[in-house]
Amino acid sequence: xxxxxxxxxxxxxxxxxxxxxxxxxxxxxxxxxxxxxxxxxxxxxxxxxxxxxxxxxxxxxxxxxxxxxxxxxxxxxxxxxxxxxxxxxxxxxxxxxxxxxxxxxxxxxxxxxxxxxxxxxxxxxxxxxxxxxxxxxxxxxxxxxxxxxxxxxxxxxxxxxxxxxxxxxxxxxxxxxxxxxxxxxxxxxxxxxxxxxxxxxxxxxxxxxxxxxxxxxxxxxxxxx
Amino acid sequence: xxxxxxxxxxxxxxxxxxxxxxxxxxxxxxxxxxxxxxxxxxxxxxxxxxxxxxxxxxxxxxxxxxxxxxxxxxxxxxxxxxxxxxxxxxxxxxxxxxxxxxxxxxxxxxxxxxxxxxxxxxxxxxxxxxxxxxxxxxxxxxxxxxxxxxxxxxxxxxxxxxxxxxxxxxxxxxxxxxxxxxxxxxxxxxxxxxxxxxxxxxxxxxxxxxxxxxxxxxxxxxxxxxxxxxxxxxxxxxxxxxxxxxxxxxxxxxxxxxxxxxxxxxxxxxxxxxxxxxxxxxxxxxxxxxxxxxxxxxxxxxxxxxxxxxxxxxxxxxxxxxxxxxxxxxxxxxxxxxxxxxxxxxxxxxxxxxxxxxxxxxxxxxxxxxxxxxxxxxxxxxxxxxxxxxxxxxxxxxxxxxxxxxxxxxxxxxxxxxxxxxx
Numbered sequence: 083x084x085x086x087x088x089x090x091x092x093x094x095x096x097x098x099x100x101x102x103x104x105x106x107x108x109x110x111x112x113x114x115x116x117x118x119x120x121x122x123x124x125x126x127x128x129x130x131x132x133x134x135x136x137x138x139x140x141x142x143x144x145x146x147x148x149x150x151x152x153x154x155x156x157x158x159x160x161x162x163x164x165x166x167x168x169x170x171x172x173x174x175x176x177x178x179x180x181x182x183x184x185x186x187x188x189x190x191x192x193x194x195x196x197x198x199x200x201x202x203x204x205x206x207x208x209x210x211x212x213x214x215x216x217x218x219x220x221x222x223x224x225x226x227x228x229x230x231x232x233x234x235x236x237x238x239x240x241x242x243x244x245x246x247x248x249x250x251x252x253x254x255x256x257x258x259x260x261x262x263x264x265x266x267x268x269x270x271x272x273x274x275x276x277x278x279x280x281x282x283x284x285x286x287x288x289x290x291x292x293x294x295x296x297x298x299x300x301x302x303x304x305x306x307x
Numbered sequence: 308x309x310x311x312x313x314x315x316x317x318x319x320x321x322x323x324x325x326x327x328x329x330x331x332x333x334x335x336x337x338x339x340x341x342x343x344x345x346x347x348x349x350x351x352x353x354x355x356x357x358x359x360x361x362x363x364x365x366x367x368x369x370x371x372x373x374x375x376x377x378x379x380x381x382x383x384x385x386x387x388x389x390x391x392x393x394x395x396x397x398x399x400x401x402x403x404x405x406x407x408x409x410x411x412x413x414x415x416x417x418x419x420x421x422x423x424x425x426x427x428x429x430x431x432x433x434x435x436x437x438x439x440x441x442x443x444x445x446x447x448x449x450x451x452x453x454x455x456x457x458x459x460x461x462x463x464x465x466x467x468x469x470x471x472x473x474x475x476x477x478x479x480x481x482x483x484x485x486x487x488x489x490x491x492x493x494x495x496x497x498x499x500x501x502x503x504x505x506x507x508x509x510x511x512x513x514x515x516x517x518x519x520x521x522x523x524x525x526x527x528x529x530x531x532x533x534x535x536x537x538x539x540x541x542x543x544x545x546x547x548x549x550x551x552x553x554x555x556x557x558x559x560x561x562x563x564x565x566x567x568x569x570x571x572x573x574x575x576x577x578x579x580x581x582x583x584x585x586x587x588x589x590x591x592x593x594x595x596x597x598x599x600x601x602x603x604x605x606x607x608x609x610x611x612x613x614x615x616x617x618x619x620x621x622x623x624x625x626x627x628x629x630x631x632x633x634x635x636x637x638x639x640x641x642x643x644x645x646x647x648x649x650x651x652x653x654x655x656x657x658x659x660x661x662x663x664x665x666x667x668x669x670x671x672x673x674x675x676x677x678x679x680x681x682x683x684x685x686x687x688x689x690x691x692x693x694x695x696x697x698x699x700x701x702x703x704x705x706x707x708x709x710x711x712x713x714x715x716x717x718x719x720x721x722x723x724x725x726x727x728x729x730x
Contacts (some may be wrong), residue, residue, distance in 0.1 A: 136640065156721065164642030175637050191312040193644035203408035240642065276594040 083147060084133060084244070088235040090141035091128055091298075099266075102128040104298035107118045108141070109118040112243065115270040116277045117286035117306075120295035127248055129295065133277065134167050134246045135159040164192055168237035172249035174229040176221040182208070182232045183217040189240035209236040211265070227258035234265060245269060247278045252284055308647040310654075317655045320634075324627060325712070326658065331623045335663030335705070336670075338616030342669045342701060343694045345375060345612065347686050349605040354685045355521070356591050362513060362525060364457050365402070366559050367587040371568060373404075373554040374583040374590075375696070385544045388551065394574045396451050400562030405449025406550040409517045409526060411436070412445045412534075414493040422486045428531045430482060444531040446514055447540060452555050456514045458528065463489040463506030467535065474503035478533040481510040486627045495725040498539035508533065517553050524682050556584060613701055621709040628652055628713040635717065636725025648717050649710075656709045660702045668698060 089106035092099060102125045110116055120126045131137040132144065138159070142281060144151040149162050168189070169175070173236040176185045183204055190200045208214040213224075221229050230250065237245050247266065251259030263285060270276040270290075278289060286292050287306065294302035321328045363370045373395070378384065395404030417423045418441045427440035436444065447456070453467035460478065467476050475486035480488045484507040487493075491504040508528050516523040556571065558564055568584040575582040635648050671694070675687050 124585065131723045134640075160639070160642065160644035160647075163640075164644075169640045171640075175640065177634050177637055184319070187640065188526060188643075189641040191315065192308055192638070192647065194309050194312065237642065 083112055083145075084108070084243065085145040086133075086142065087144075088142040089129075089132065089139055089144060091125070091137070092130060092140040102298055103132070106298070106300055106305075107294075108293070108300065110275060110277065112275055113270070113273050114275055114277075115290045116266070116275075117289040117292045118277065118279045118295060119281060119283075119286050119292060121281065124295045125276060125298040126295050128298075129186040130246050130248055130279045133244075134169060136169075164189075164240070166242050167244045168240055168242045170230070170233050170237050170245065170250045172252040174221070174226075174233040174253070176229055176232060176236075178221055181218050182213065182221055182224065185221065186233055186236045186239055188237045189236060193240060196229075203239050204235075207238045208232075210238070211235045225258075226253055227261065230254060230258070230262055231265075234262070234269075238269065242274075244275045244277070247276065249280055250278060251280070251282065259285070308643060308650065309670060310650075311426075313647070313650045313654050314658075316638075316651055317658060320631060320651070320655060321658065324630075327623070327627045327630075331627065331659055332663050332666075333617075334619050334623060335660060336667045338339075338612070338619070338699055339663055339667030340671060341700070342609065342612060342616065343667065343690065344697060345605065345609045346694050346697055347671075347689050349602065349609065350689050351682050351685055352595055354689055355524075355682065356595060358525060358685065359515065359520070359587070359591065361585065362456050362515060364454050367591060369558050369560070369562075369564075370455065370587045371556045371558065371564065371584050372587055372590050373556055373571065374585075375551045375554065375580070376583070377581050378548055378551060380544060380548060382544055384580075385542075385547045387580050388547055388554075389541060391571070391575055391578055391580060392449070392451075392554070392583070395556050395571055398567055398570055400559050400567055402454070402557040402559050403449075403451025405451040406547075406554040407442075407446060407448035407452065407455070407514075407517065407536070408546065408550040408553065409444065409446050409531070410540075410546075411439070412443045412444050413496040415496050416491070416493050417441065417443065417487070418496070420486070423483070426482065426486055446517075446526070446528065446531055446533045447536045447550075448533060448671075449536045452557060453535070455555055458512045458514070458533065459509035461509045462508035463504070465506060467505075468526055469535070470503050470505070474501040475535040475537070476505040477502040477535075478506045478508050479504055480508055480531045481512070481531045482530045483532075486651070495537055498537050500537045500539060502702040515553065517550075520553060521591065524684050559711065616701065617705050617708055621712075625709060625712045628655065629716065632720070632725050636722060639722035639725060645718060649714050652713045652717065653706070653710050656706045659711075660706050664698060664702045668695065 086106055086108040089103050090101070091103040092101050106129060108223055118126045118129060122147060132139055138156050139152050142152060146162060146166060151159070151162065154162070186204045186207060187200055190203060195203070205214055205217070211232050211234060213228055214231065214234065216224050216228060216232070221232065224232070250266070251262055254262060266276050266278065267288060278285065280286055290304070290306050292304060292306050338566045360367050375388070392404050392406070395401055404695065424440045428437065431437040431440065436442070450467060458478070462484065469475055474492060477493060487504055489504050489506065493504070494500070495502065504576060510529060512528040513525040514528055516526055556567070557569055564586060571584040638648060671690060675683065675690055
């Protein structure tokens with residue numbers, strides 16, 4: 083379960099100070115399928131990064147299962163990230179010089195999974211997403227939709243409970259985007275918590291809960307029928 | 308993350324940036340080769356002096372060289388030289404006085420010895436001596452200085468004295484120990500002088516060179532004989548003249564070296580010979596003086612070159628690593644820690660620098676093995692004992708410095724900044 087109390091995130095530079103998140107209170111139960119919506123600059127990606135332990139809090143409290151994230155230093159967050167969280171990014175974030183197989187394998191290498199087991203898991207996920215025939219291809223040799231499937235396969239290999247997707251359909255055409263949402267729905271149905279950041283109403287409508295953020299504050303949080 | 312997994316990423320990174328990796332490798336290899344050569348050449352003189360010191364049985368203070376700055380190709384001159392040597396041997400405090408020379412000689416008994424000829428064909432293959440495998444390379448040394456250099460006799464007697472039957476003593480090199488056994492009698496075909504094998508020299512035995520013992524490498528005795536100077540040669544003007552660059556006088560413990568030197572000089576003056584008699588230490592000092600003057604400059608150049616090598620390799624490695632920041636962001640997002648990323652940076656630097664070290668050191672070893680210059684053996688020793696250690700130290704410094712900047716940057720960057728900007 084994710085529980086956030088009065089979360090504040092401030093970015094400070096020499097000449098500026100930006101309050102990206104300003105007093106967020108939020109609870110997300112295990113197995114929820116949530117969309118975080120808001121205009122550009124509203125703080126939704128920052129919220130996702132904090133939830134995903136890619137960034138720290140300035141103020142407030144953040145509990146993730148048994149972890150008190152707000153008490154952990156940045157260098158301690160990788161353990162939580164490795165054990166609990168997987169990411170899917172808008173531009174797929176695949177390493178261009180690594181094959182699809184090698185990209186999908188990365189979280190398993192971080193977890194020190196042995197070679198034969200890595201191979202079994204990677205091919206299982208690639209098959210599940212229908213891209214096992216592309217294992218040896220480089221990301222530049224496959225389509226955007228196939229790249230996003232590879233990114234999802236990578237997110238699934240580590241079998242983490244939470245999947246965070248930042249504008250996952252942003253770089254895809256409508257049909258491929260729809261396919262992707264169907265996949266994320268299936269993943270959520272298997273028991274995983276899926277949180278999507280989007281500004282696309284159609285994408286949000288596929289989720290079960292929609293949270294609206296404006297200027298770093300939650301302005302709406304409702305069930306999606 | 309496990310080291311094997313770290314290595315998997317590092318190798319992939321290196322292969323993906325082949326051109327950059329190749330450039331860094333080339334810069335490192337060239338730097339290592341040049342540094343190695345600089346060190347080798349800078350220390351050749353010192354190593355050679357040390358080798359001479361180690362080789363002389365009585366050290367460089369109790370071994371004096373009698374130098375003849377002026378030589379004359381006459382029998383009178385030859386006789387005066389021999390008189391001077393005979394005089395030196397009578398002086399109180401003098402252990403022995405004499406000269407030596409390496410000659411090619413033919414022993415009648417070996418001229419048709421099949422085993423001996425076959426052995427020489429093998430030992431002197433691709434050398435001028437290979438054309439006459441029936442002849443022998445002999446160090447002719449006068450009795451007084453027969454123990455000038457440390458030579459261990461592993462079989463037979465190490466006494467270098469005329470045998471009871473009148474034959475002169477002859478030691479055989481290790482390579483001939485089974486072909487020319489102890490007791491074998493040999494006759495010098497040129498002079499008719501009889502020799503008898505009295506001992507076998509230990510493997511690796513060496514003697515000082517005969518032309519310019521300071522400027523050339525020591526001579527290996529494994530494929531040679533050591534014989535008492537043939538009396539016929541002592542009476543031959545050319546033989547004596549060619550031996551005068553290696554004329555020595557060994558003094559006993561506590562002897563008045565200056566007094567002995569003065570007496571020899573005085574006797575030489577009386578014989579109308581101009582000679583200098585001084586301890587090898589003094590001769591070495593004179594020989595090394597111009598090299599020592601250059602040494603400071605060489606060391607400075609070596610230090611500067613080391614610095615520039617470190618700088619160039621470190622900066623190219625740093626740039627190469629910093630180009631990879633997006634990949635590091637992806638790794639963070641997929642569960643890797645800062646420590647994992649740092650391990651990759653360090654492993655990459657170690658791998659590149661180690662590869663450069665191995666190639667450069669291997670190349671230099673190969674070049675030195677193929678080297679035919681007089682100091683090949685000494686340079687190989689320097690290469691093995693000094694260059695290897697120094698280059699390893701430089702390699703360690705390069706790795707350490709190459710890691711400082713990337714690690715500092717990696718530690719400062721937040722994962723979110725690597726993979727994506729703030730919203």
